[in-house]
Amino acid sequence: MRSSCRVLLLTALLNCSGLAQTTATPILTLDLTKIQGKVSPILYGLMTEEINYSYDGGLYAELIRNRSFRDNGRGQPFHWFIYETGNADASMAMDTSTGPSAALPISAAVTVRAANEKEQAGITNEGYWGMRIDPRTTYNGFIYLKASSANMGPVQVSLIHNSNGEVLAHTTIPAITSNWKQYPFALTSGASSASSENRLVFSVSRPGRIWFGLSSLFPPTYHNRKNGNRIDLMQTLADMKPAFLRFPGGDYLEGSLIDNRFQWKKTIGPFEDRPTHRSPWGYVSSDGMGLLEFLEWCEDLHMEPVLGLYAGYSKQQRVQTEKELEPFVAEALEEIEYVIGDVHTTWGAARARDGHPEPFALHYVEVGNEDYHDLSGSYQMRFPPFFQAIRKKYPQLKIIATTPVHGEAVPDVVDDHFYRTASQFFDDNTHYDQADRKGPKIFVGEWATIEGGPTPNFNAALGDAAWMTGMERNSDLVIMSCYAPLFVNINTGGTQWQPDLIGYDAMTSYGSPSYYAQVLFSNHLGDEIPGSHLESAPVRFFYSVTRNSKSGTMYLKLVNASDQPRPIQLQILGGTSISQTGKRFLLSARSPLETNSIEKPRSIVPVEGTITDISRHFAHTVPPYTIEVLEFGTGR
Ligand code: AHR
Numbered sequence: 001m002r003s004s005c006r007v008l009l010l011t012a013l014l015n016c017s018g019l020a021q022t023t024a025t026p027i028l029t030l031d032l033t034k035i036q037g038k039v040s041p042i043l044y045g046l047m048t049e050e051i052n053y054s055y056d057g058g059l060y061a062e063l064i065r066n067r068s069f070r071d072n073g074r075g076q077p078f079h080w081f082i083y084e085t086g087n088a089d090a091s092m093a094m095d096t097s098t099g100p101s102a103a104l105p106i107s108a109a110v111t112v113r114a115a116n117e118k119e120q121a122g123i124t125n126e127g128y129w130g131m132r133i134d135p136r137t138t139y140n141g142f143i144y145l146k147a148s149s150a151n152m153g154p155v156q157v158s159l160i161h162n163s164n165g166e167v168l169a170h171t172t173i174p175a176i177t178s179n180w181k182q183y184p185f186a187l188t189s190g191a192s193s194a195s196s197e198n199r200l201v202f203s204v205s206r207p208g209r210i211w212f213g214l215s216s217l218f219p220p221t222y223h224n225r226k227n228g229n230r231i232d233l234m235q236t237l238a239d240m241k242p243a244f245l246r247f248p249g250g251d252y253l254e255g256s257l258i259d260n261r262f263q264w265k266k267t268i269g270p271f272e273d274r275p276t277h278r279s280p281w282g283y284v285s286s287d288g289m290g291l292l293e294f295l296e297w298c299e300d301l302h303m304e305p306v307l308g309l310y311a312g313y314s315k316q317q318r319v320q321t322e323k324e325l326e327p328f329v330a331e332a333l334e335e336i337e338y339v340i341g342d343v344h345t346t347w348g349a350a351r352a353r354d355g356h357p358e359p360f361a362l363h364y365v366e367v368g369n370e371d372y373h374d375l376s377g378s379y380q381m382r383f384p385p386f387f388q389a390i391r392k393k394y395p396q397l398k399i400i401a402t403t404p405v406h407g408e409a410v411p412d413v414v415d416d417h418f419y420r421t422a423s424q425f426f427d428d429n430t431h432y433d434q435a436d437r438k439g440p441k442i443f444v445g446e447w448a449t450i451e452g453g454p455t456p457n458f459n460a461a462l463g464d465a466a467w468m469t470g471m472e473r474n475s476d477l478v479i480m481s482c483y484a485p486l487f488v489n490i491n492t493g494g495t496q497w498q499p500d501l502i503g504y505d506a507m508t509s510y511g512s513p514s515y516y517a518q519v520l521f522s523n524h525l526g527d528e529i530p531g532s533h534l535e536s537a538p539v540r541f542f543y544s545v546t547r548n549s550k551s552g553t554m555y556l557k558l559v560n561a562s563d564q565p566r567p568i569q570l571q572i573l574g575g576t577s578i579s580q581t582g583k584r585f586l587l588s589a590r591s592p593l594e595t596n597s598i599e600k601p602r603s604i605v606p607v608e609g610t611i612t613d614i615s616r617h618f619a620h621t622v623p624p625y626t627i628e629v630l631e632f633g634t635g636r
Contacts, residue, residue, distance in 0.1 A: 032574030034531030037476030042243035044522035047482035049250030053489035055289035057128030071284040086119030100144035100213035101272035122203030129491040130196035130506035144213030196506035311368030366400035384409035415445040422463030432474035446484035453498035455512035459592030462561040469544035510601030560622040575634030582632025
C-alpha cells in the first residue's frame with residue numbers, strides 16, 4: 001500500500017510541476033541480452049486423485065454407480081433400487097455368498113413374486129447424479145447374471161427418462177442360466193434430446209430369483225478408449241497443454257490405513273479382478289481408473305506420468321521398521337516394471353496381457369505424499385530404502401521426495417505444497433527468487449489459492465496467476481508444478497474439498513477462472529527467461545517474461561490484482577527486430593468475487609485481441625483485476 005501511495009503522490013507532484021506523467025510510471029525493462037535461465041519444458045502439468053468424484057462420477061466415463069455392488073448399507077446396495085411396473089412385486093437383498101468372481105463375491109439377489117410381459121420387475125441404477133444420454137448414440141455394456149432356474153426368461157435392458165418414463169433405448173438379453181455368466185449388450189438411443197435425467201433398468205417378466213452382479217455401461221469415450229474417459233473433460237484438460245500427470249495422489253495414494261492405500265495390483269486387469277476399495281475421501285472407488293488407465297490417460301494427452309509410489313505411510317497408520325518396509329519397496333519396483341518393463345519382464349508381460357505391450361515413457365517417480373505430516377519423522381528412515389532400490393534398478397529415473405531428506409539418499413527433486421489465500425500468494429511472490437540453486441530441484445506438486453467454491457473465484461485466479469509468475473521466473477529451479485485438486489462433481493455430496501479447478505455434473509462441465517489463468521500461462525510459454533527488472537513496482541502487480549529462443553517470440557505475463565488500472569512503461573533491450581504488433585490475451589473480471597459456474601460457465605474467459613504500438617519503449621496499461629499475456633516477436 002505504501003509504495004502505491006508513493007507512486008500516486010509522485011505522479012501528482014509531477015503533474016503539478018508540468019512534467020510528463022510518464023516519468024512517474026513504473027518502468028519494466030526486458031533485457032534479451034541477459035538470459036537468466038531456461039524454462040523447464042515440463043513446468044505445467046496436472047495433479048489427480050480420486051477426490052470429489054474425480055473419476056467415478058467424473059472423468060471416468062462409466063455411467064453405472066456402484067457397478068460392483070460393493071457400496072452397501074443395511075443389506076441394500078446404494079444407488080440401485082427395485083423397479084416394478086403395474087402390479088409387479090419384487091424385493092432385493094445383498095448376497096455375500098455368491099458373485100461373479102473371487103474378487104467380487106457379492107451380488108444383489110432379487111426375488112420376483114409377481115411379473116408378466118406388461119408388468120415387469122427388476123432393478124434400476126440412478127447413475128452419478130443422473131445419466132447423460134445423447135440422441136442417436138450407442139452405449140456399450142455388460143452385466144453378470146445368475147437365475148434360480150433356467151425358466152427365468154429374457155432380461156430387458158432399458159434406458160428410461162426419470163420423469164416421463166420414455167424408453168430412450170432398449171435391448172434384450174436372451175434367457176439366462178443358473179450359473180454366473182457375463183452378458184454383453186448395446187443400447188442405441190433414439191431422437192430424444194440430450195438429458196441426464198435418466199436411469200438404467202434391468203427387468204424380467206416372470207417370477208423367480210435372479211442375482212445381479214458386476215455391470216458396466218459406457219458412452220462413447222475420448223479417443224474411443226475401451227473403459228475410457230469423458231470427452232468434454234478430456235478436451236478441457238487437453239486445452240491446458242499439460243506436460244505431465246502426477247497420480248494417484250495425494251491422500252488417495254496413502255489411504256487412511258495401509259490396507260486401503262492405492263494397491264495398484266488390485267486396479268489392473270478385467271473389472272472382475274478389481275475388488276474396489278474405500279478411499280480416504282469417504283467413498284468406495286470402483287478402481288475402474290486403475291494403473292493402466294492412468295497411463296493411457298497420459299498417452300491420450302501426451303503427458304508424461306509422474307508416478308506416486310506408496311511409501312509405508314497412511315493417514316492413520318504407518319510401517320514401523322525397515323524390515324516392515326521391504327514388501328512395499330518390492331511393490332514399488334514391480335509397479336515401475338509394470339510401467340516401463342519390456343514384455344519379457346514379469347510385470348511388463350502383465351501390462352502386455354492387459355492390452356499395452358509397449359512400455360510407457362517414465363522419468364519421474366515420487367516416494368510417498370506429504371510425509372511431513374508424519375510427525376514421527378519416519379520418512380528419514382523410509383525414503384532411503386526406496387531411493388537406493390530404485391536408483392540401483394532404474395538409474396535413469398529421477399526420484400522425488402515429499403520433504404527434504406538428510407543423509408546420503410539425496411533426492412533429485414523435492415515436492416513443495418501450497419494451499420493459501422490470494423493475499424498470501426501476493427505477499428510471497430518472490431518465494432523462490434533467492435532459493436538455493438545447489439540442492440534438489442523443486443516440484444510444486446500441489447498448490448491453489450483457497451478462495452471460492454466449489455470452484456475458485458476471480459480473486460483466486462489472481463492469486464494463482466501471481467504465484468505462477470514467481471514459478472515461471474524461477475523455472476530453472478521449479479521444474480514442475482500442478483494445481484490441486486483438479487476436479488469436482490458439483491452435486492450435493494460430490495465435494496470433499498474446495499475449491500477445485502474444473503467443475504461438472506452428469507451433463508456438462510466448466511473451467512473456473514483459475515483454469516483459464518492456467519490455460520493462458522501454459523499456452524504462452526517460452527524456453528528461456530530473459531533478464532527483467534520492474535522499477536517502482538505498483539502494489540498487487542506481478543509479471544513474468546519468457547521467450548522462445550528459436551522463434552524469438554516473447555511472452556509477457558502481467559497480473560494486476562488491484563482495483564486500479566496500472567500504467568507501465570516497457571523498455572526492451574536486445575532482440576534483432578521488435579514487431580510492432582502482437583497478440584494480447586485478457587482475462588478480467590469486474591469484481592474479484594466474480595466466478596464461473598455450471599449455470600454460467602463462461603462469465604470469465606480469456607479474450608484475444610491485438611496490440612499495435614509495440615516498440616523498444618512503449619506505454620501500456622493493464623486494466624484492474626486482469627491477467628494479461630502479451631505475445632510479440634523480438635527477432636531470432
Ligand atoms: O489436494 C487435496 C489433498 O491435499 C491431497 O490429497 C493431499 O496431498 C493434500 O493434503
